[in-house]
Structures are given as C-alpha cells and as structure tokens.
Amino acid sequence: MNKGMSTVVSNGVIGGIVGGIVFGILMQMMGMMGMIAGMMGSESLAVGWIIHMIISVIFGVSYGILTLFVKNLWVAAVLFGIGIWIIGPLLIMPMMMGMGTNFANAFTPDMLMSLGTHLFFSFLVAIVFKVRSTHASTHSQIQA
Numbered sequence: 001m002n003k004g005m006s007t008v009v010s011n012g013v014i015g016g017i018v019g020g021i022v023f024g025i026l027m028q029m030m031g032m033m034g035m036i037a038g039m040m041g042s043e044s045l046a047v048g049w050i051i052h053m054i055i056s057v058i059f060g061v062s063y064g065i066l067t068l069f070v071k072n073l074w075v076a077a078v079l080f081g082i083g084i085w086i087i088g089p090l091l092i093m094p095m096m097m098g099m100g101t102n103f104a105n106a107f108t109p110d111m112l113m114s115l116g117t118h119l120f121f122s123f124l125v126a127i128v129f130k131v132r133s134t135h136a137s138t139h140s141q142i143q144a
Contacts, residue, residue, distance in 0.1 A: 007133070008065060008068060011128070011133060012061035012063055017053070020055075020060075023117065033049060035097075036093075063080050063126070073129060081121065082119070084118050085115045
C-alpha cells in the first residue's frame with residue numbers, strides 16, 4: 001500500500017471510530033442500538049455496539065477512499081452521508097431483519113431524521129479526516 005493510500009485508510013479508520021462513538025451514543029439514547037444487534041439476531045447492547053463500530057470503521061475507510069475522487073471534503077461528506085443512509089437504513093438493515101427495503105418510507109419524519117444523523121456522522125468523519133490530513137501535511141513539511 002503506498003503512503004498516500006495508507007494515510008487515507010488510517011485517517012478513515014480514526015474518523016470512523018470518532019464518528020461511530022458519537023453517533024453510537026446518539027443511537028443508544030434513541031434506543032436504536034438494539035435494532036443494530038437485531039441484524040445479527042441478538043438483543044445485546046454490546047453486540048449492537050460491536051456491529052455499529054465495525055460498520056463505522058468500514059464507512060470511515062470508504063469515506064477516505066471517496067476523497068481520492070471527490071476533492072472537496074464537504075461535498076464528499078454530503079454525498080457520503082446520503083449514500084450510507086440509502087445503503088444502511090433504507091436497504092441493508094431492513095433486508096437483514098426480513099422486512100424488505102424501506103424505500104417507500106424514505107421521506108417520512110423518522111427516515112428524514114435518520115438522513116440527518118447519517119449526514120452528521122459523515123461530517124464528523126470529514127472533520128476528523130481534515131484535521132488529521134492537515135496535521136500530517138504540516139508534520140511532513142516540518143520534517144522536510
């Protein structure tokens with residue numbers, strides 16, 4: 001893996017962890033973590049957190065890879081937030097729970113709130129990504 005890709009992946013992992021923790025706390029406060037555990041047939045809060053954090057890291061790395069193609073981090077965050085909202089609560093999660101897709105309910109108040117929270121997650125990842133990228137750039141300039 002080249003240095004640029006390594007940086008993108010590590011920034012994405014850290015962004016995914018930070019975004020996942022903050023988003024996970026919000027999800028737990030809204031009573032949603034049990035639903036995440038339910039994707040694996042469990043009701044355990046710990047299982048919900050583990051699954052959520054794995055997904056968050058995967059999403060963080062995916063966001064990082066997206067930034068290789070979309071140079072504006074904020075545009076990437078909006079596109080990514082909408083994308084993970086479509087993939088997650090509208091498609092994969094309901095299908096894993098045996099409910100079919102949730103596209104018919106995409107513009108109900110609950111799903112619009114979900115869109116907002118997924119955009120929030122994406123912006124958290126983008127902020128961490130930006131801070132880490134700026135720090136790495138500054139650090140490499142000092143060493144040069």
